[in-house]
Amino acid sequence: MEISNWSAPFGCEPSSIPFTYLGIPDGENMNKKNAWRLIIEKFHSKLSTWKVKALSFGGRVTLANAVLGNLPTYFMSIFVIPNGVLDTLEKIRRKFIWCREYNKKSIYWVKWDKIIAPKKVGGIGLGSIKATNISLLAKWMWRLKADESSMWSKVIRSIHNLEGRHWCVFANRSNTGVWKNIIKTRNRYMQYNIDPKEIVSWNSIDRCWESDIVRDGRFMVCLLRERIELAGYIVNDGPFAWDKLTPFKILCFIWRAKLGRIPSAVELKNRGIIIPNTMCGVCNSEEETCEHILLTCPVAKEIMDSILVWCEIRCDRFLSVDNMLLFISRWSKCKYKRRLLNAILCGALWFIWMDRNKRIFEKIPIVSANTWKE
Numbered sequence: 001m002e003i004s005n006w007s008a009p010f011g012c013e014p015s016s017i018p019f020t021y022l023g024i025p026d027g028e029n030m031n032k033k034n035a036w037r038l039i040i041e042k043f044h045s046k047l048s049t050w051k052v053k054a055l056s057f058g059g060r061v062t063l064a065n066a067v068l069g070n071l072p073t074y075f076m077s078i079f080v081i082p083n084g085v086l087d088t089l090e091k092i093r094r095k096f097i098w099c100r101e102y103n104k105k106s107i108y109w110v111k112w113d114k115i116i117a118p119k120k121v122g123g124i125g126l127g128s129i130k131a132t133n134i135s136l137l138a139k140w141m142w143r144l145k146a147d148e149s150s151m152w153s154k155v156i157r158s159i160h161n162l163e164g165r166h167w168c169v170f171a172n173r174s175n176t177g178v179w180k181n182i183i184k185t186r187n188r189y190m191q192y193n194i195d196p197k198e199i200v201s202w203n204s205i206d207r208c209w210e211s212d213i214v215r216d217g218r219f220m221v222c223l224l225r226e227r228i229e230l231a232g233y234i235v236n237d238g239p240f241a242w243d244k245l246t247p248f249k250i251l252c253f254i255w256r257a258k259l260g261r262i263p264s265a266v267e268l269k270n271r272g273i274i275i276p277n278t279m280c281g282v283c284n285s286e287e288e289t290c291e292h293i294l295l296t297c298p299v300a301k302e303i304m305d306s307i308l309v310w311c312e313i314r315c316d317r318f319l320s321v322d323n324m325l326l327f328i329s330r331w332s333k334c335k336y337k338r339r340l341l342n343a344i345l346c347g348a349l350w351f352i353w354m355d356r357n358k359r360i361f362e363k364i365p366i367v368s369a370n371t372w373k374e
């Protein structure tokens with residue numbers, strides 16, 4: 001009653017904790033999974049599986065990346081995501097990329113770490129939610145020093161008694177709140193052999209930032225995120241040329257084909273799918289492996305030979321996708337010509353695969369197409 005009397009003259013309505021201010025929950029304990037239900041629901045709705053059926057593998061990777069890029073960034077830059085929530089969000093992305101129906105079993109063709117790992121080390125570059133979260137939070141540690149004269153910086157210093165202490169590793173234990181949670185993330189950096197003191201290191205003699213994460217006086221979240229991902233997600237498959245001249249969905253397919261992780265009859269059988277006959281359904285002379293479908297089957301050979309003649313290139317037959325990519329990388333001194341040849345030959349493999357995909361379904365009616373169709 002007293003609250004109502006006080007709030008009435010200001011034209012305000014009394015409310016209770018927790019409440020939402022500027023889209024951010026206030027008074028809610030963000031260490032609890034329940035506080036993140038809104039983000040989890042949004043993730044679910046944006047990455048609904050009906051879209052899976054309309055998109056290629058590359059399209060699904062792009063969409064999963066875009067959702068991470070904009071949806072929870074606001075939350076992620078203020079709160080530490082609890083491990084349980086991180087697992088749930090990653091699970092939604094994983095299911096979106098690999099499962100045609102949410103509650104049904106599906107084949108996870110490539111290890112999740114390889115999907116997350118940066119492109120420069122051979123991954124697909126989807127990016128880790130955990131790395132994004134702690135990189136965004138690290139910016140606050142840096143801003144506490146960079147914005148020394150700002151009000152929020154003075155408030156945090158005063159509450160946590162930071163004068164004379166290293167600002168990025170200390171929080172007053174008796175105070176709860178956002179800053180304490182941000183400081184807690186230092187253990188997460190340690191997992192990746194990164195010292196938080198070093199990433200926001202200030203040289204007081206030369207009056208400049210020593211850290212390679214700060215460029216031209218600006219803290220680069222993307223550089224820290226990449227550093228964490230490079231330390232945490234290791235791929236041993238060698239580099240892969242993600243050239244922008246070739247469509248991303250084709251490159252994603254070639255990336256998988258290079259690893260042998262496409263649904264050929266042999267690979268499906270290796271993963272427990274009942275295949276009555278693993279011989280090639282087109283020529284019936286060899287087992288249907290990834291290399292056979294794309295390069296050594298007579299139909300594929302004929303297409304590739306015609307393209308190479310058209311490009312006026314003489315070379316031995318490619319025996320594997322790796323072999324083809326190596327040839328392209330050494331083919332010409334002119335970078336643009338190499339990029340062009342890459343686009344043509346990768347495009348040809350994509351065409352051969354799309355054509356084969358239809359034939360596989362005709363050949364193996366016993367397997368539900370929805371189980372493994374790409």
Ligand SMILES: [Zn+2]
Pocket residue numbers: 280281282283284285286292296297298
């Ligand atoms: Zn064949």
